[in-house]
Amino acid sequence: MTEKPIQEEKRAFLTGNEVVAWAALAAKADIMYGYPITPQNEIMHYWTRMAPKFGKRFLQTEDELSAGFTTLGGVLAGRKAFTATAGPGNTLMQEPMSMAEMMRIPSVVVVQQRGGPSTATVIYSQQEVTMTTFGGNGEGFRIVYSPSNHQELFDYTIKAFNTAWKYRFPTFVLGDGYQAKLRESLTLYDPEARGIELIEPEPFLGTEPVNGTKSYTNMRNTYNTEDELYDIIVRYGEEYKNIAPEVIEFQEFDCEDADVVIVSHGVVSRAAKGAVQELRSQGLKAGYFRPVTLRPFPADQLRAIADKTKTLLLVESSYGQMSKLVKEAIFGSTVALEYLLKPGVGVTSEELVAKVKQMI
Amino acid sequence: MSTVPQMPKCWKVESKPHKFCPGCGHGLVLKALGEAIDELGIQEKAVFGADIGCSLLAWDFFDIDTVQTHHGRTTPVVTGVKRANPDTICIAYMGDGGGYAIGSQHLVNAAARNERITVILANNCNYAMTGGQMAPTTLPGMKTETSPYGRDVNEAGYPTQGPEMVAAITREGAYVARGTVSNLKQLKGYFKKALQNQMDGNGFSFVEALSTCPTNWRTNAKDTWAFLEKEMTQYFKVGEIKNPAAKEGESGE
Numbered sequence: 001m002t003e004k005p006i007q008e009e010k011r012a013f014l015t016g017n018e019v020v021a022w023a024a025l026a027a028k029a030d031i032m033y034g035y036p037i038t039p040q041n042e043i044m045h046y047w048t049r050m051a052p053k054f055g056k057r058f059l060q061t062e063d064e065l066s067a068g069f070t071t072l073g074g075v076l077a078g079r080k081a082f083t084a085t086a087g088p089g090n091t092l093m094q095e096p097m098s099m100a101e102m103m104r105i106p107s108v109v110v111v112q113q114r115g116g117p118s119t120a121t122v123i124y125s126q127q128e129v130t131m132t133t134f135g136g137n138g139e140g141f142r143i144v145y146s147p148s149n150h151q152e153l154f155d156y157t158i159k160a161f162n163t164a165w166k167y168r169f170p171t172f173v174l175g176d177g178y179q180a181k182l183r184e185s186l187t188l189y190d191p192e193a194r195g196i197e198l199i200e201p202e203p204f205l206g207t208e209p210v211n212g213t214k215s216y217t218n219m220r221n222t223y224n225t226e227d228e229l230y231d232i233i234v235r236y237g238e239e240y241k242n243i244a245p246e247v248i249e250f251q252e253f254d255c256e257d258a259d260v261v262i263v264s265h266g267v268v269s270r271a272a273k274g275a276v277q278e279l280r281s282q283g284l285k286a287g288y289f290r291p292v293t294l295r296p297f298p299a300d301q302l303r304a305i306a307d308k309t310k311t312l313l314l315v316e317s318s319y320g321q322m323s324k325l326v327k328e329a330i331f332g333s334t335v336a337l338e339y340l341l342k343p344g345v346g347v348t349s350e351e352l353v354a355k356v357k358q359m360i
Numbered sequence: 361m362s363t364v365p366q367m368p369k370c371w372k373v374e375s376k377p378h379k380f381c382p383g384c385g386h387g388l389v390l391k392a393l394g395e396a397i398d399e400l401g402i403q404e405k406a407v408f409g410a411d412i413g414c415s416l417l418a419w420d421f422f423d424i425d426t427v428q429t430h431h432g433r434t435t436p437v438v439t440g441v442k443r444a445n446p447d448t449i450c451i452a453y454m455g456d457g458g459g460y461a462i463g464s465q466h467l468v469n470a471a472a473r474n475e476r477i478t479v480i481l482a483n484n485c486n487y488a489m490t491g492g493q494m495a496p497t498t499l500p501g502m503k504t505e506t507s508p509y510g511r512d513v514n515e516a517g518y519p520t521q522g523p524e525m526v527a528a529i530t531r532e533g534a535y536v537a538r539g540t541v542s543n544l545k546q547l548k549g550y551f552k553k554a555l556q557n558q559m560d561g562n563g564f565s566f567v568e569a570l571s572t573c574p575t576n577w578r579t580n581a582k583d584t585w586a587f588l589e590k591e592m593t594q595y596f597k598v599g600e601i602k603n604p605a606a607k608e609g610e611s612g613e
Contacts, residue, residue, distance in 0.1 A: 073440020
């Protein structure tokens, strides 16, 4: 038995991609399949350096289609497999993830968003929200975490494995280029030492005979009739709806008496947090709401806030992808909506403070 | 006299009769494969991946752990299985469209990496499931739904020589052959050697099986067989192209 990658809790100063590699080790991932694309490359770089020391494996594939489908193969074989991608790679990743969605194959994909559409920039963006939450020719039966700092990147990457294997919906950790490349302090820990039980994977294919008898599994994703498909998708939809309350995560503060609530996710929510604190220190009634899960979305929680406040200020590094999720969530509300949309560009606390002051 | 037809032990009886068209070659390919698996005694360890196209109908063909994948993506799925659990014996089953067009990058790279998997590709010169379009393997002059005046090699190039391509990009340890449903004994022999090559850990193994599609060829039984044996074999030479075992004195079939 090889030693645990993280023996005891320790503070570390790491890049986000390094954090993901550590988190995958801590979550007892067995194998990574990946294809180079900026800004996620260093996840592979760190994984390939550390993994062999702990008996883990890596395969560099020919593209992201292959990275996604080999990942599914690894999971079917009973291993905790994962992959990481970005931008155009995420586009290709949607095909294997639609198979995972249909066949309920647990899968973990870490996405470090870059600019889009097309090749765009290799730097930063929040433009993969729509694709990651609702991509593929399916219904968006996925779970998407949007972390905002390195501690969360570590926490939610570990959590993503448990979520994927528990519910068997494809699970994404939706980071971004800033989080990938930034160096930040966090605490690394062994989840089991903190009492977090890690779900053991089981093989779907290549199972061992039980009492000398092998039972064979035939898995399909193609159906013969509309009705067969309808029954399956309705069942998946019900299951997804039922698990949503225990999966949904969000953060809020100062919303109770707020005139303006800033709604943002991921790294942008750090600017929003700073802005709300600054506005409050100046006596202005600002509040903060952040969906941690973009899918399923904390719709009821945001709707309750929308019913109390005057204005929601929707802020994101895209032209309105999170805003679409928000509008669906608060449908029927008469709250006013304001926007600060900066596709492919970061947001600062200062500009948010200025924006809110202009509004109030 | 028994009225139950002779079936390989690893065939799943409940899914028979199978769903392929009358005269289709898939059933014959899968019979040869089933017999090869039986004779090697690997039913319990085998993992079978079925592509999309007519090959998707094989998803419940065997009492073998099976996964139906996407069009062209069976090679990476079984590669992922094999890499994660090398004790399995992994078979990717696909048609010429899946292997030589939409999934060609996977075939090329799996071969180049010498993945310890076995790819079996049924070549029937067209996209059959979608209604008979031109495929990479459509013969020059052959009429299909998307080459209604016949495949023009100036516009659409010549048929893909799959095994020759795989042989060119693989190195030591790979097994490559082309068989035909008109010689099932030979085809079964190729499958056995391909699977044995994987089990021995030598490297990639690839067998193309020339197959029939009377539905889309619009041929009767006699013309179907004539097309398979006389037309197809002009472009697609049957035989072993690469056999690691042959070096040790064993001859190819």
